[in-house]
Amino acid sequence: xxxxxxxxxxxxxxxxxxxxxxxxxxxxxxxxxxxxxxxxxxxxxxxxxxxxxxxxxxxxxxxxxxxxxxxxxxxxxxxxxxxxxxxxxxxxxxxxxxxxxxxxxxxxxxxxxxxxxxxxxxxxxxxxxxxxxxxxxxxxxxxxxxxxxxxxxxxxxxxxxxxxxxxxxxxxxxxxxxxxxxxxxxxxxxxxxxxxxxxxxxxxxxxxxxxxxxxxxxxxxxxxxxxxxxxxxxxxxxxxxxxxxxxxxxxxxxxxxxxxxxxxxxxxxxxxxxxxxxxxxxxxxxxxxxxxxxxxxxxxxxxxxxxxxxxxxxxxxxxxxxxxxxxxxxxxxxxxxxxxxxxxxxxxxxxxxxxxxxxxxxxxxxxxxxxxxxxxxxxxxxxxxxxxxxxxxxxxxxxxxxxxxxxxxxxxxxxxxxxxxxxxxxxxxxxxxxxxx
Amino acid sequence: xxxxxxxxxxxxxxxxxxxxxxxxxxxxxxxxxxxxxxxxxxxxxxxxxxxxxxxxxxxxxxxxxxxxxxxxxxxxxxxxxxxxxxxxxxxxxxxxxxxxxxxxxxxxxxxxxxxxxxxxxxxxxxxxxxxxxxxxxxxxxxxxxxxxxxxxxxxxxxxxxxxxxxxxxxxxxxxxxxxxxxxxxxxxxxxxxxxxxxxxxxxxxxxxxxxxxxxxxxxxxxxxxxxxxxxxxxxxxxxxxxxxxxxxxxxxxxxxxxxxxxxxxxxxxxxxxxxxxxxxxxxxxxxxxxxxxxxxxxxxxxxxxxxxxxxxxxxxxxxxxxxxxxxxxxxxxxxxxxxxxxxxxxxxxxxxxxxxxxxxxxxxxxxxxxxxxxxxxxxxxxxxxxxxxxxxxxxxxxxxxxxxxxxxxxxxxxxxxxxxxxxxxxxxxxxxxxxxx
Numbered sequence: 001x002x003x004x005x006x007x008x009x010x011x012x013x014x015x016x017x018x019x020x021x022x023x024x025x026x027x028x029x030x031x032x033x034x035x036x037x038x039x040x041x042x043x044x045x046x047x048x049x050x051x052x053x054x055x056x057x058x059x060x061x062x063x064x065x066x067x068x069x070x071x072x073x074x075x076x077x078x079x080x081x082x083x084x085x086x087x088x089x090x091x092x093x094x095x096x097x098x099x100x101x102x103x104x105x106x107x108x109x110x111x112x113x114x115x116x117x118x119x120x121x122x123x124x125x126x127x128x129x130x131x132x133x134x135x136x137x138x139x140x141x142x143x144x145x146x147x148x149x150x151x152x153x154x155x156x157x158x159x160x161x162x163x164x165x166x167x168x169x170x171x172x173x174x175x176x177x178x179x180x181x182x183x184x185x186x187x188x189x190x191x192x193x194x195x196x197x198x199x200x201x202x203x204x205x206x207x208x209x210x211x212x213x214x215x216x217x218x219x220x221x222x223x224x225x226x227x228x229x230x231x232x233x234x235x236x237x238x239x240x241x242x243x244x245x246x247x248x249x250x251x252x253x254x255x256x257x258x259x260x261x262x263x264x265x266x267x268x269x270x271x272x273x274x275x276x277x278x279x280x281x282x283x284x285x286x287x288x289x290x291x292x293x294x295x296x297x298x299x300x301x302x303x304x305x306x307x308x309x310x311x312x313x314x315x316x317x318x319x320x321x322x323x324x325x326x327x328x329x330x331x332x333x334x335x336x337x338x339x340x341x342x343x344x345x346x347x348x349x350x351x352x353x354x355x356x357x358x359x360x361x362x363x364x365x366x367x368x369x370x371x372x373x374x375x376x377x378x379x380x381x382x383x384x385x386x387x388x389x390x391x392x393x394x395x396x397x398x399x400x401x402x403x404x405x406x407x408x409x410x411x412x413x414x415x416x417x418x419x420x421x422x423x424x425x426x427x428x429x430x431x432x433x434x435x436x437x
Numbered sequence: 438x439x440x441x442x443x444x445x446x447x448x449x450x451x452x453x454x455x456x457x458x459x460x461x462x463x464x465x466x467x468x469x470x471x472x473x474x475x476x477x478x479x480x481x482x483x484x485x486x487x488x489x490x491x492x493x494x495x496x497x498x499x500x501x502x503x504x505x506x507x508x509x510x511x512x513x514x515x516x517x518x519x520x521x522x523x524x525x526x527x528x529x530x531x532x533x534x535x536x537x538x539x540x541x542x543x544x545x546x547x548x549x550x551x552x553x554x555x556x557x558x559x560x561x562x563x564x565x566x567x568x569x570x571x572x573x574x575x576x577x578x579x580x581x582x583x584x585x586x587x588x589x590x591x592x593x594x595x596x597x598x599x600x601x602x603x604x605x606x607x608x609x610x611x612x613x614x615x616x617x618x619x620x621x622x623x624x625x626x627x628x629x630x631x632x633x634x635x636x637x638x639x640x641x642x643x644x645x646x647x648x649x650x651x652x653x654x655x656x657x658x659x660x661x662x663x664x665x666x667x668x669x670x671x672x673x674x675x676x677x678x679x680x681x682x683x684x685x686x687x688x689x690x691x692x693x694x695x696x697x698x699x700x701x702x703x704x705x706x707x708x709x710x711x712x713x714x715x716x717x718x719x720x721x722x723x724x725x726x727x728x729x730x731x732x733x734x735x736x737x738x739x740x741x742x743x744x745x746x747x748x749x750x751x752x753x754x755x756x757x758x759x760x761x762x763x764x765x766x767x768x769x770x771x772x773x774x775x776x777x778x779x780x781x782x783x784x785x786x787x788x789x790x791x792x793x794x795x796x797x798x799x800x801x802x803x804x805x806x807x808x809x810x811x812x813x814x815x816x817x818x819x820x821x822x823x824x825x826x827x828x829x830x831x832x833x834x835x836x837x838x839x840x841x842x843x844x845x846x847x848x849x850x851x852x853x854x855x856x857x858x859x860x861x862x863x864x865x866x867x868x869x870x871x872x873x874x
Contacts, residue, residue: 082669124687124752124753128741129740130742131740132737132738132739132740133687133741135687136685136733137688138683138684138687138805139683141683205642205669206669206683206805209805209807216814216816217734224813224814225814225815225816226814227809228807228809228810229809232519232643233641243578246577246643250561250577251574297654300573300654301569302569303565303566304562304565304567307570314562315561315570368646370521370646370665370667371808371809372664372666373662373664373665377653377661377663379649379662381646381650
């Protein structure tokens with residue numbers, strides 16, 4: 001945001017939304033209409049300020065993604081460089097109306113921030129000088145930076161120890177269950193689960209952090225941050241144009257990911273179909289997050305051939321050990337000179353491959369993380385694994401297949417969560433509206 | 438690094454350095470000579486592999502900074518976007534030779550990584566397939582990304598409870614003392630101090646993390662990581678071309694920083710002069726690091742006028758409250774309509790200004806950080822403050838002046854450290870050589 005609003009950021013006069021105060025009804029108002037044309041209908045409201053926004057300084061239009069649409073953004077969107085992921089729990093004594101108003105307020109704020117706008121029309125400096133600003137301000141002057149904000153509903157939102165808090169237990173997807181225990185799980189409950197999740201991805205970490213911070217603030221009194229995770233160095237690619245990045249084991253990661261252009265694979269493996277149960281999840285997906293600690297100091301002492309045997313690919317080019325280049329399909333029947341499989345039976349690439357899993361695929365969106373170091377002087381580092389799938393069963397099948405993965409000696413799953421990610425919100429509506437219809 | 442080395446990355450054959458094994462003598466050998474011409478003399482050594490490097494993919498020459506030079510890089514170098522800072526303690530039963538060899542090995546590795554090369558000539562995939570690779574590999578394919586690696590010596594390196602471990606107590610700069618306690622300090626000893634420090638700054642976080650990880654690995658058996666900190670969103674500018682970024686209070690930060698082009702100010706305030714004591718520090722500087730937790734949820738509830746009164750500048754443009762634009766000098770005599778000072782007497786900008794501190798200036802190089810959240814659901818966020826000064830007394834004076842800073846209500850200093858940062862290494866030598874001469 002700059003000092004004076006540009007012509008194209010001047011919005012219809014709108015009531016200034018205030019954190020902690022429900023913006024019910026506000027969603028019928030006009031939003032600051034940027035290039036993406038966010039205006040979502042007309043409605044009542046007192047005039048206070050013009051919308052101003054960071055979008056003015058965006059380098060190119062491609063760096064801003066629509067929040068509204070058939071599917072939520074941040075799933076097939078080309079993977080951005082940075083992640084701030086946050087899990088929330090609803091607060092005690094909140095009711096259905098609180099939940100709906102929170103989702104409305106979050107949707108409104110997300111629709112603005114993804115366009116490089118402040119969190120509300122009055123924003124960081126446009127409101128009353130005698131009130132706290134609506135927007136915390138650290139993203140002023142920064143472009144939209146490809147920000148996507150993706151919301152999900154955890155199993156406990158539908159039903160927990162206190163019961164059916166929001167009258168939605170009957171709408172719970174039967175497949176939305178806490179994940180089963182897997183071999184090698186060493187889960188920290190404080191870094192697992194959550195009633196709600198928000199995935200913020202952007203090409204500027206400050207933009208992603210600004211989004212989570214402001215959405216947390218908007219949730220005040222209704223939901224509270226349970227755990228959060230920053231990530232950098234995407235470990236997936238979702239377009240053919242993106243080079244394959246490397247994880248902290250030094251290997252290319254995400255070579256065989258589903259591409260955003262592969263509509264058939266997306267329909268088959270990622271998007272919930274209209275015929276799937278429940279119908280309110282049509283166009284949505286299921287998100288699994290796993291915080292995977294890597295024992296990098298141990299890994300770094302493994303000889304190169306052994307590292308490559310564990311992964312099933314060579315470390316330089318990322319080609320399967322059966323030969324070819326990075327994008328050559330692995331030949332699992334190929335043998336080495338000694339007659340053993342060229343791609344070992346305990347290799348990660350073999351066990352995770354669709355051929356070993358009845359054709360199952362998932363859409364991955366992982367990030368590297370480093371969270372300081374432990375008292376032994378070892379970096380607290382690893383992979384924050386995110387995957388989207390049409391049914392959680394896909395992830396469960398793959399993860400079980402990996403129980404004999406030779407890589408398990410060098411990793412620990414320390415955090416876990418699963419969320420139902422509903423379809424995208426229609427303009428003028430909010431994420432999850434179909435659940436409450 | 439790519440699969441085949443480019444013509445200009447092919448080095449003289451050199452002995453493969455191995456982590457944990459001293460590379461004494463190796464520093465007389467040829468290094469992989471990139472565009473920057475790193476060759477540092479001739480020497481013996483078995484041929485094993487050609488040097489290959491990430492520099493091939495560097496976008497432009499400006500993104501690689503020389504490691505060798507009059508001053509260490511990373512002080513007046515244009516501030517990069519990302520930081521990985523690490524503090525180390527020497528291990529028990531290490532001697533002077535261990536310390537010297539560590540500094541030699543670190544210098545060698547740093548001279549390569551800053552040019553976009555792997556940590557050694559054999560690197561991530563060029564060594565024996567039956568040995569662990571020298572380089573951990575996650576920066577293969579990435580450009581030098583403006584990486585700078587800056588080394589410092591803490592007070593405890595010269596003398597600690599065990600005495601003068603390395604025979605350098607007599608060379609200790611008299612001014613290199615643990616910082617005095619300041620009002621509002623809430624320091625965590627686990628996140629303070631350290632015998633040695635390394636500041637890695639780069640425009641790609643994976644490149645900065647790769648540097649610290651590999652330098653930690655090289656230190657194996659000699660020094661151990663004590664604490665480390667990732668940062669993003671620089672909160673300083675060191676060139677006139679850099680826009681002033683914002684800290685997590687949403688304000689522009691670093692407007693009045695010393696610029697790298699201001700040689701007079703650098704000589705006066707940053708570089709240790711040849712006439713200063715001790716002489717081995719000539720061309721060096723003193724680094725202070727402060728981890729400053731920001732109580733952002735509390736700050737976010739402060740009204741805009743109050744936020745601006747605390748900072749002394751307006752939030753949008755960053756102009757001093759006495760008027761003008763961001764780069765207008767504050768007029769501390771200006772009064773508001775009610776006759777009170779336009780820039781309040783407890784404002785940060787007034788108390789930190791040279792006018793209030795006998796002309797004292799420091800060179801700042803701060804970064805924002807977010808380290809997850811606490812159990813109350815509040816983001817563990819703040820500013821990782823780094824400053825370089827000719828004498829630690831400059832920082833001490835300024836920090837004492839800030840004891841009446843109205844901002845103190847919203848911040849806590851939770852980590853602290855001070856290090857003597859020696860001059861840059863000459864080609865063929867290593868950082869700190871003058872100390873051991």
